[in-house]
Amino acid sequence: MIYFDHNATTPVDERVVDAMLPYLHDLYGNPSSLYRLGRMARSAIDSAREQVAALIDAPASQILFTSGGTEANALALASAQGKRLWISAIEHPAVVENALRQSGRYAGINSLPVEPSGLVAEQALRQFDLGAGDFISLMLANNETGAIQDVAGWVDRLKGRGVIMHTDAVQALGKIPVSFKQLGVQLMSLSSHKIYGPKGCGALVHDAGFSVQPMQWGGDQEQGLRAGTENVPAIVGFGKAAELARLEIEQRTHHIQRLRIRLEQQLKTITDLVIFAEQAQRLPNTVQFGIPGVNGQMLLMQLDRRNIAVSSGSACAAGSEQISPVLAAMGVDAALAKSAIRISLGQGNNQNEIDQFVDVLKTLLAGN
Template sequence: MKDPLYLDYNATAPLRPEALRAYTDAAGQAGNASSVHSFGRASRKIVEEARRRIAVSIDADPAQVIFLSGGTEANATALGSVIDERKPERLLVSDVEHTSVLQAFPDFTQTLPVDSQGRVTADVVAEALDETNAATRVSVMLANNETGVIQPIQEIAEAVHARGGLLHCDAVQGLGKRPLSFSELGADILSLSAHKLGGPQGVGALVLRNGLHMEAYLRGGGQEGRRRAGTENVAGIAAFGAAVEAAVSRLEEFETLHKAHHSMEQEILKAAPTATVFGAETERLPNTSCIAMPGVSAELQLMSLDLEGIAVSAGSACSSGKVEPSHVLRAMGAGDSLSANAIRVSSGWASKPEDLERFADAWIRLYQRQHQSSVA
């Protein structure tokens, strides 16, 4: 096997050195962050410094940041526990949301269609809101985990707020890969996760606009301002703060990756004109390519690339390791056959342009082998 090449950052990113140092330093600190003695106060200081780092990085106030276990809990909490003066009777979500949003409250969830590029427009959201008099919560992700397609959140926020709704935005994939300002985005609630940008797994955050009340989803303690019970993961939170700060300070590195992804896609399309790059005609994350190889299943592609030492994925990493047609691609109008042939290539902070060149070479060799065998 050749040297391993990791191109599955959207599933989880390798731990950044800054995050590892912060984690190691904090893990050596004894004391529960809720304890009043000096050890507890030292742990509390670590948590609050991480909260400050994250808030500054996304143009928010530290009091707006609530720590919890990750993106899935953040989404469930945002949709089920954050309330304003009215209890929502309907939840509107885009067809391409992560399953933690789509399956959070299926009994009162209505999905919103996307166009062929995977975008839900503000007009679609407005029309759906105009059809109901129920107090409505809307959830639209910032950037799709499979295609990288970026949604027009600011426009959607204006449509939602003009109709008295509340907007939640799953920004798990966007944080650390593009500029993100909570105040400018316009969402009322934001979900974040550490491990997508080089922090540790098992820690995330929810960001609330001022004035929103939150009933604790997990009860039994006064942590996080009584908004999320459970002893804080001090070391994980410290590493989260360090990872966010490091990622945001180096966003320019993703411009190089953006060019490398574009070149890789062009090389593939030149060798295989019938291949499909999903979301190619709209704005995407700089690190994400979702590509369908005509006539070759994603499962075969994953196995063949793995033998080449290259790690990529098919769809979301939250599907218990199953390789099956993507609901995201189906929503974009791709049939089951095309969806079943798609893989995701996602780079990150430790990736180099030559990594994408190596992937393109391996993809093209596989395509040519399969094409020649089918002709024979």
């Protein structure tokens, strides 16, 4: 199979599996237990926290492990209680749905508009009088188009105004360098399964001076901010995946970027094909495109029958007549948006697969 959907999830790296296995077998202790088996589990969590911290340039003490990116986003938004919440028009459902379904907790929810480039409109900064009492959630990289927002620039321009900034860095992590310090945000969400780690694990990173509001209570795990017995094997796996991403980021970026350049060169030979957010700086592994007159869902299924796994990019568009809210926010014509296909490359892909995919795509488009 040709797997081109690494923004959905990645295969677990064998080295990550090896690191996790002892914690699924003999080292099953509860990290809160005081005897040796428990202390070993605690120590494994501490090491994983250091590994994640090293990848994102943040103190380990500011990392809270969660059940994934979705919970990290929910936990971040729980700290927006009583504030005016601003979310960009292209946020992941893990932000949008958490905001909308708990709208009563905030002093209003507002959308930050996005330009056709896929980037949040700069004018929003001037247009709205943002200050203390405002909480912004602006993703670092978009899961569909791969567009990278200038989060550090936004933090810089809002400096001194008392605005709280959260960034969902789930898609950026492991694909581009992500430094919590350099971004300057108060809160950042991460997920393990996008960086060749196990599913069901992630983290919320918080600024030292920022007081995170818990969503659930029980034991005093994770500084009392995220109660519940820790998923030790998954946390160990996330830590190992983070360590590998840090050590290999240059070669990984180079590999996927080289493949994407080759892919885009070939895609551009297809008449009228449009690459979304092409003008924006994008993740090196992601290309989302549309072809006028094509049904994206049907194309996706035809590719699946040829053992090629791609995505339309938008979970909520799958199997429905709805178009991607991300593309809609960018002002993409509805018919073109319905033709969207997203390719997200990963470390296991090679040039052969790119060439094979484009051949199959061209054959399908020619109706053969």
